[in-house]
Amino acid sequence: MSAQSKIATHLEEQSTAQRNIGRLLVKCSDKPGIVSAVSTFLLQYEANIVESSQYSTDPEGGMFYLRIAFHLDNLLDKKEEMEEDFNNIAEQYEMDYHFSYAVELKRTAIFVSKEPYCLMELLWEWQNGDLNTDIVVVISNHEDARGMVEALGIPFHYIPANKDIRQEVEKQQVKLMEEYDVDVLVLARYMQILTPEFVSHFPNQIINIHHSFLPAFIGARPYERAFGRGVKLIGATSHYVTNDLDEGPIIEQDIERVDHRDDIVQLKKIGRTIERRVLARAVKWHLEDRVIVENNKTIVFQ
Amino acid sequence: MSAQSKIATHLEEQSTAQRNIGRLLVKCSDKPGIVSAVSTFLLQYEANIVESSQYSTDPEGGMFYLRIAFHLDNLLDKKEEMEEDFNNIAEQYEMDYHFSYAVELKRTAIFVSKEPYCLMELLWEWQNGDLNTDIVVVISNHEDARGMVEALGIPFHYIPANKDIRQEVEKQQVKLMEEYDVDVLVLARYMQILTPEFVSHFPNQIINIHHSFLPAFIGARPYERAFGRGVKLIGATSHYVTNDLDEGPIIEQDIERVDHRDDIVQLKKIGRTIERRVLARAVKWHLEDRVIVENNKTIVFQ
Amino acid sequence: MSAQSKIATHLEEQSTAQRNIGRLLVKCSDKPGIVSAVSTFLLQYEANIVESSQYSTDPEGGMFYLRIAFHLDNLLDKKEEMEEDFNNIAEQYEMDYHFSYAVELKRTAIFVSKEPYCLMELLWEWQNGDLNTDIVVVISNHEDARGMVEALGIPFHYIPANKDIRQEVEKQQVKLMEEYDVDVLVLARYMQILTPEFVSHFPNQIINIHHSFLPAFIGARPYERAFGRGVKLIGATSHYVTNDLDEGPIIEQDIERVDHRDDIVQLKKIGRTIERRVLARAVKWHLEDRVIVENNKTIVFQ
Amino acid sequence: MSAQSKIATHLEEQSTAQRNIGRLLVKCSDKPGIVSAVSTFLLQYEANIVESSQYSTDPEGGMFYLRIAFHLDNLLDKKEEMEEDFNNIAEQYEMDYHFSYAVELKRTAIFVSKEPYCLMELLWEWQNGDLNTDIVVVISNHEDARGMVEALGIPFHYIPANKDIRQEVEKQQVKLMEEYDVDVLVLARYMQILTPEFVSHFPNQIINIHHSFLPAFIGARPYERAFGRGVKLIGATSHYVTNDLDEGPIIEQDIERVDHRDDIVQLKKIGRTIERRVLARAVKWHLEDRVIVENNKTIVFQ
Incomplete structure (x- = not known):
């Protein structure tokens, strides 16, 4: 079995499908408005939310965790600007956050x-x-x-x-x-x-x-x-x-x-x-x- | 065992904890901006999202499903206004939606x-x-x-x-x-x-x-x-x-x-x-x- | 729900089906001939083995465990004689053993x-x-x-x-x-x-x-x-x-x-x-x- | 990884451990005495029962199934005689039966x-x-x-x-x-x-x-x-x-x-x-x- 050629094919398929998939992980103190801020941010970039999961330890003063996978055309060209831009939201809500990209294995x-x-x-x-x-x-x-x-x-x-x-x-x-x-x-x-x-x-x-x-x-x-x-x-x-x-x-x-x-x-x-x-x-x-x-x-x- | 008294106690505890818990179910064609619109709506009412789950059949032109549980002080006093108000968003995105309230068994x-x-x-x-x-x-x-x-x-x-x-x-x-x-x-x-x-x-x-x-x-x-x-x-x-x-x-x-x-x-x-x-x-x-x-x-x- | 009458019915059905079911538990050092001895013993009483499970820790010099459930007509009339009789086998193989009867709850x-x-x-x-x-x-x-x-x-x-x-x-x-x-x-x-x-x-x-x-x-x-x-x-x-x-x-x-x-x-x-x-x-x-x-x-x- | 040498080692270990392990599968109408007959047969050959499982569909006139794994020194030298000898029991109880040997893969x-x-x-x-x-x-x-x-x-x-x-x-x-x-x-x-x-x-x-x-x-x-x-x-x-x-x-x-x-x-x-x-x-x-x-x-x- 030629593992290499198989993997090559797989990566090719994947790159077509996943080239434009980004992920955002967020962790911060729970406050009203976080989901609104993040989803409005992604909307402005015309990113489409593909998957979203969140968890609050306690709606009153607990911690908040969010993972969003999104699709955005020409993601790799825009990602730097987007990450920099997100900084504003992150500061406002004192977030720990991390962007990653499906294509960057x-x-x-x-x-x-x-x-x-x-x-x-x-x-x-x-x-x-x-x-x-x-x-x-x-x-x-x-x-x-x-x-x-x-x-x-x-x-x-x-x-x-x-x-x-x-x-x-x-x-x-x-x-x-x-x-x-x-x-x-x-x-x-x-x-x-x-x-x-x-x-x-x-x-x-x-x-x-x-x-x-x-x-x-x-x-x-x-x-x-x-x-x-x-x-x-x-x-x-x-x-x-x-x-x-x-x-x-x-x-x-x-x-x-x-x-x-x-x-x-x-x-x-x-x-x-x-x-x-x-x-x-x-x-x-x-x-x-x-x-x-x-x-x-x-x-x-x- | 006095089931009634037990249930009474239970309902009482529950009503304290859950009196202000609402749930929103949404179903519509997937389009950019839905999560942003719904979460911004809830933010305007100062509702805190307690739990949120969503599912897209296909980010390109599929269906979108959302369940949000939220906490809102004095929910029962505000719910009518809120439901009426939500109508605007629902029309814009052609949503099927349904509000329910934990306390309304x-x-x-x-x-x-x-x-x-x-x-x-x-x-x-x-x-x-x-x-x-x-x-x-x-x-x-x-x-x-x-x-x-x-x-x-x-x-x-x-x-x-x-x-x-x-x-x-x-x-x-x-x-x-x-x-x-x-x-x-x-x-x-x-x-x-x-x-x-x-x-x-x-x-x-x-x-x-x-x-x-x-x-x-x-x-x-x-x-x-x-x-x-x-x-x-x-x-x-x-x-x-x-x-x-x-x-x-x-x-x-x-x-x-x-x-x-x-x-x-x-x-x-x-x-x-x-x-x-x-x-x-x-x-x-x-x-x-x-x-x-x-x-x-x-x-x-x- | 009348639990008593239900239980009565259940016991009755059970007593018909299980009146003649006995169980034998055996524990001893593993030696050749145990299963042969026990099964031949039961055969002599015309007991029919309904269920049998055994386990040897190690066929060479380990322990041997046996559970047999058997059916024997008029079991309750014969059990005393049978138990006494079994003593011979038990002594020969230095068994710990225990008879019990489904009907003796x-x-x-x-x-x-x-x-x-x-x-x-x-x-x-x-x-x-x-x-x-x-x-x-x-x-x-x-x-x-x-x-x-x-x-x-x-x-x-x-x-x-x-x-x-x-x-x-x-x-x-x-x-x-x-x-x-x-x-x-x-x-x-x-x-x-x-x-x-x-x-x-x-x-x-x-x-x-x-x-x-x-x-x-x-x-x-x-x-x-x-x-x-x-x-x-x-x-x-x-x-x-x-x-x-x-x-x-x-x-x-x-x-x-x-x-x-x-x-x-x-x-x-x-x-x-x-x-x-x-x-x-x-x-x-x-x-x-x-x-x-x-x-x-x-x-x-x- | 040299699969062959690994398998060779494995087979060697196995042959030492399993050279003397036989298995007997039996299927017949349920009658008193089957377990006694089979276990006594194995005892006469000084075989030690390593594992034994049985199942009766119905103690009254149903079918009986038995699987016994046994250990017998120099099994391969004795198996022919043993199989032939077992024929007598098999005929008496009208058994379908099958001997197999762990070492005969x-x-x-x-x-x-x-x-x-x-x-x-x-x-x-x-x-x-x-x-x-x-x-x-x-x-x-x-x-x-x-x-x-x-x-x-x-x-x-x-x-x-x-x-x-x-x-x-x-x-x-x-x-x-x-x-x-x-x-x-x-x-x-x-x-x-x-x-x-x-x-x-x-x-x-x-x-x-x-x-x-x-x-x-x-x-x-x-x-x-x-x-x-x-x-x-x-x-x-x-x-x-x-x-x-x-x-x-x-x-x-x-x-x-x-x-x-x-x-x-x-x-x-x-x-x-x-x-x-x-x-x-x-x-x-x-x-x-x-x-x-x-x-x-x-x-x-x-």
Whole structure:
């Protein structure tokens, strides 16, 4: 299968359809008039609202969050002027805001260790055109995945890692992240702990998959501990990485039923299918700017 | 348990919280400026948008649907003026629209036959304050449910029914619907077929629960047929009643797993728990004006 | 609704169908020949195996668990002889075993505090004939549930409780358990902590519903903490009560999806539907002798 | 990734663990003594029962189904004698029965058309050691999948097909099935209809994936029709192929929630993940001899 030609076709189709799609994320204190101001602004530019989601924590003095996807002819020619112009509204309402453009794909790095299944799922979704991103590099502390990654024309870097050489390893990794100009870093079963130093380079940009329904079974060997506790459900959780292990903002979770007959090997097999779909969904939502982080929680505008 | 006093308390709490909550449903051809116009209108009244959901079938020349819940001090004093005022916007955009007010509870009638479980679920949710409605009457072609209904202070009417006296029966039922000034009619396992004549009185106001995942097993005895076909899932579907049996717009569906060991009796038991929750959700969404019917489909703004 | 007459009819039907149904639970070290010995034993009595489930932890030197339901004409006349006779096999294989008879209903007590929904679900399932038990008493530290319990002819005891009078309260409760000759004690949202002393009277006989997917959110206020953590799933867990709070053997768990819009009130509403079905399933399986406790885990032969 | 070496390692591990695992499937009229006879037979051979599942349609005069997995030292040396010996019991109880051996892998052929995702899932599960089979050939009416199939060392045959040359095509396919000595034929989104003639060669050996929750949306374009009907769930069904289109015995089904925002493209994307897991489960159960077909239904001993 020629992945490249398939992706080329996909990007072409996409660029026709999505060339003029912009997205606006807004966060501010809730006040009357925000939706009116934003929608009137877009109207003046003759932008058509394609999708709009909002959430107020409390109509009386809470926070307000908004995601709008809009279509605007010749968007790329107008975007600079529009962004500058929006500044006025943003100042008036003291907004945090962010414009993005469907055609400007985020650049994704994937970190993986020995087990390739989450990586494979992401590559599969990407080849199918379901992950709108450039996967610019895969980094691993094992050689196992090199073949399947390079077959798709993606650079693969092998960086052996263990806790004694962590600092040195992370220095190399950060350097690669800069060289490849990475926007999103996905830990697809990367089994090394990252230092606060490393994490601080990528706030709310590192997406991890943890193999339990957090906050149950934080830390190592969750399937073994799920087996020991005799739970009747096992799960997986995708979250942004912070400096507190497995405590970052949760993006997505899912579970499957298990029973007494399922030993640890079986739990891991079932768990793999959960991990694959949970991580793929979380990454997809992040790439489409559907996730807003607030304190230690996420708002996901599906 | 004094249901009345409980409900009284609940209504009181609710009226404090919800006295000033209004809802606006809009449907029209998609054009630039709708959201701007509506949100600017609400801003002029100093209404605060509490919840907003929208859906466009196609940004280029499709349909546009909007549900807004808003908070406005002294809403009930201002609503007439506001509704009249909104007319201008509505004409400009050729909108179908509808204002409703949380405090003006819809009046619900429930029809039931012999099996009471769906009725019980609705009464239970209602007693818990999870169904914001006045249940004004229960009508049955059996006496079984009289006790539990009257214990809650709800009028119960026994109208024996069979297909030979259908016209006569429906005449009585329509008369009761008028007397009780009913807005919503829930068929909670009412096992009589309704005539087109009857249905035409209540367009998109009659909610039924069908005991299969439609369009599988349309018609009678779905559990028996599910057993015969050897399906591995059974389901239930709540839909608006139209003149085509089990063909009306679907509001909600759900399923449970079954296996070869489940005989028809067991399928019915499992099915009961599905029917209960599917019907309760559909009724709840209808009561909160979350459902828009378009052709033979629904838009549900959860 | 005349619950009594309904239950009477149900029991009658049941007694015809189930008068001759026995169940045998076996636990022992796995050795060749167990199934052969047990099935040959039943054959000699001309018993017909209706249902049979088994589980080996490890065919080489692990544990073996067996549940057999069998039909035997005139079972009640033969059971004493049969049980005595079985002793030989049991000794040979060093079995723990237990015979029970469908017609000898377990005697259930339900403890409840202020929120009645789990109690209502159990009563509802019981009235439908889906819980084969005698509900012999309901005990509460609030008066709220008295009406609905007594309406079904079930004795209701109000015993005010708080941590200062715990010992005194439990003394009364144990006395009632003895008076009513209780086999199973269901904590249907009973919000008082039980002492080790109390628990020791009822090993693997007290079934609790905890309002989280354990081991997440052990202890108080799980919905508040689930909200705080920003989980995307909430759950409920039914387990046997041991002296370690929320650490007993898990019988059943289930979850529902939630999202950022769900506040604590909403989480509790959604949670109620999970708690109801999880507890009902766990109690049902216990009553049908489908649950074997081993160390801190359960084998559930569904 | 060297798939071959991985598979080699996997088979080696497996052969150590599973060399001595046999399975016995039994079907007969229910009579007292069957379990006793079979378990005593296995005991005489000093076989240890590892897993046992049974099902009676009706203890009084119904059918009886049994699946036993057993461990027996030097199984392969003894199996012939054992099978011959079992004949006596089989005759006595008029059993249909079948012995199989974990180490004798079934030989699987996969048919695929343009869309490769179900094929990929099967290959992925197989590489992970989760499908215990030899995938001996892939046949397609398109060239798309050749690369990924041949990369794993599996023969790939391109046979263009359309309804005008059906007979000719099927002749070639049957010939290949014979050459490759195929036991199981998986239609992993093979979009050509098979003739009764072809199907008759492989009774209960052809496994198909249909992209709806049958019996809803039998036939072509189920996602389009699901969209048209406005269902709130979409599903997939894996079943044995018979001469009645989409009417064969169902092995497994599953669903996902959808809503009004999901257009046909989106339904297909969601559907793909359902199809992948439903087909993988069905094939796995078939390969482990967990599925018994009776009339038009299946008993699945999970």
